[in-house]
Amino acid sequence: MKRSFSLRYCPVGAVSEIGASAHYVQFDRWGVLLDAGLDPHRATQDGVPAYDALSNHPVNAILVTHAHLDHMGSLPVALQHFPNARVYMTPATAELTEVMLRHYLQVQRKQAAEQWQAYRPLYTEEYLDMIRYLFQSFPYKTPFGLHGYEESGLRFTFYDAGHILGSAGVLIEWKRRRLFYTGNVRLSSQFILKGARLPDAVDILITEATYGADDRAETIKRGAEIKRFAGRLSERLKLGGVVLLPVFALGRTQEMLMLLHRLRQKNRIPAVPIYVAGFGLAINRLYDRMLHKIYPQYRHGQLRTITFGRWRARRRLNGPAILISTSGMLLPGSASFGFARQLAEDARNAIFFVGYADPETPGGLLRDKRFDTLQQLFGLPRLNCSVEVFHFSAHAHRGELLKLVRRMNPSCVVLTHGEKPALEWMARHIPEVAPQSRILIPESGQWYAL
Numbered sequence: 162m163k164r165s166f167s168l169r170y171c172p173v174g175a176v177s178e179i180g181a182s183a184h185y186v187q188f189d190r191w192g193v194l195l196d197a198g199l200d201p202h203r204a205t206q207d208g209v210p211a212y213d214a215l216s217n218h219p220v221n222a223i224l225v226t227h228a229h230l231d232h233m234g235s236l237p238v239a240l241q242h243f244p245n246a247r248v249y250m251t252p253a254t255a256e257l258t259e260v261m262l263r264h265y266l267q268v269q270r271k272q273a274a275e276q277w278q279a280y281r282p283l284y285t286e287e288y289l290d291m292i293r294y295l296f297q298s299f300p301y302k303t304p305f306g307l308h309g310y311e312e313s314g315l316r317f318t319f320y321d322a323g324h325i326l327g328s329a330g331v332l333i334e335w336k337r338r339r340l341f342y343t344g345n346v347r348l349s350s351q352f353i354l355k356g357a358r359l360p361d362a363v364d365i366l367i368t369e370a371t372y373g374a375d376d377r378a379e380t381i382k383r384g385a386e387i388k389r390f391a392g393r394l395s396e397r398l399k400l401g402g403v404v405l406l407p408v409f410a411l412g413r414t415q416e417m418l419m420l421l422h423r424l425r426q427k428n429r430i431p432a433v434p435i436y437v438a439g440f441g442l443a444i445n446r447l448y449d450r451m452l453h454k455i456y457p458q459y460r461h462g463q464l465r466t467i468t469f470g471r472w473r474a475r476r477r478l479n480g481p482a483i484l485i486s487t488s489g490m491l492l493p494g495s496a497s498f499g500f501a502r503q504l505a506e507d508a509r510n511a512i513f514f515v516g517y518a519d520p521e522t523p524g525g526l527l528r529d530k531r532f533d534t535l536q537q538l539f540g541l542p543r544l545n546c547s548v549e550v551f552h553f554s555a556h557a558h559r560g561e562l563l564k565l566v567r568r569m570n571p572s573c574v575v576l577t578h579g580e581k582p583a584l585e586w587m588a589r590h591i592p593e594v595a596p597q598s599r600i601l602i603p604e605s606g607q608w609y610a611l
């Protein structure tokens with residue numbers, strides 16, 4: 162029996178929030194999982210995509226777009242469900258994934274021990290040792306087929322997504338149809354990474370929409386934001402304060418270090434020590450080791466030369482200094498949470514937010530100046546330090562996303578990786594740039610014919 166369609170799609174992870182990304186696409190008898198993410202803010206099992214929904218479907222390959230947990234944190238679990246699947250990613254993502262999964266195992270153990278959550282870790286060290294041999298890596302713009310299933314005719318190509326080291330969008334070509342999944346994408350350059358380099362014309366586009374509801378992101382001028390950042394930073398440092406930048410270990414830490422380095426070189430901020438604390442240091446090493454393969458002009462060992470040194474736990478926090486520390490959301494138990502508590506009472510100090518923070522985390526509470534709840538959380542009578550928010554994003558703003566849709570001119574756009582208002586804004590405006598496109602805001606666990 163001939164079916165009326167042969168390409169089916171089901172998001173098994175989160176769609177209308179920034180949670181676990183996992184998109185399943187079936188091409189006749191073959192199936193591909195795009196990302197195997199995890200929602201790290203939920204109890205472990207609840208943060209895993211609904212892989213059971215695919216138990217009667219083929220999963221021949223898992224393609225991981227980048228090494229943030231929301232895109233690969235449940236990869237070990239996915240491989241328990243689909244032990245025969247090939248795992249494809251870029252070389253940098255393969256290295257980062259291994260390090261990130263190992264680190265996240267420690268985090269899970271710590272959380273379990275301190276009983277923030279009653280659960281067991283999702284996987285063991287031994288299991289990670291086993292699955293790392295499955296990671297097959299391909300550089301950007303190097304097409305490859307589905308190994309062992311060449312008859313499927315599937316062809317995959319990674320494209321530089323400009324989001325973090327190794328991040329990729331995936332082009333899937335099949336029977337003269339082209340499907341492109343952005344993963345997380347940044348179209349203009351950051352301080353280290355250049356903007357994405359993506360293919361032209363595709364038939365189906367599955368895109369992120371993180372900043373779809375953010376009307377500020379597209380109006381902020383990068384130069385002006387850097388100037389404001391340098392100005393506020395200098396102010397605090399001249400007072401002798403310590404400025405804490407709570408940031409993600411992977412991506413934001415390295416980008417901010419590079420910005421600070423350039424500002425210091427141009428004497429736009431005082432030459433004070435820059436410390437890095439937490440897991441970001443381990444990631445710096447990987448950036449230094451691998452970045453030159455993607456950007457030959459990047460000098461080997463550059464990040465290592467910028468930092469003043471590793472922060473030692475018992476050292477006193479004496480200003481003036483800049484401290485870059487994970488986690489970006491000041492999660493309880495993290496290095497940045499501890500530093501924030503030490504710094505909060507002294508009015509010379511400051512906490513600068515330079516990335517995303519979930520509103521319900523301590524970072525989000527502080528960003529939104531919900532100090533009452535925070536005082537309880539920190540156990541402090543007062544919060545005197547200044548708190549500032551800056552916009553340096555690793556995601557495309559919505560105007561850029563619309564330009565991307567215009568350029569790719571797909572017959573179908575699937576909107577994901579954004580809060581509901583973000584997806585809806587994109588859905589309202591895509592007809593202006595691609596009037597013929599069918600627009601889909603999918604629901605998790607539902608099946609769609611593409």
Ligand SMILES: [Zn+2]
Pocket residue numbers: 227229324345
């Ligand atoms: Zn990401």
Ligand SMILES: [Zn+2]
Pocket residue numbers: 179229231232345578
């Ligand atoms: Zn993401």
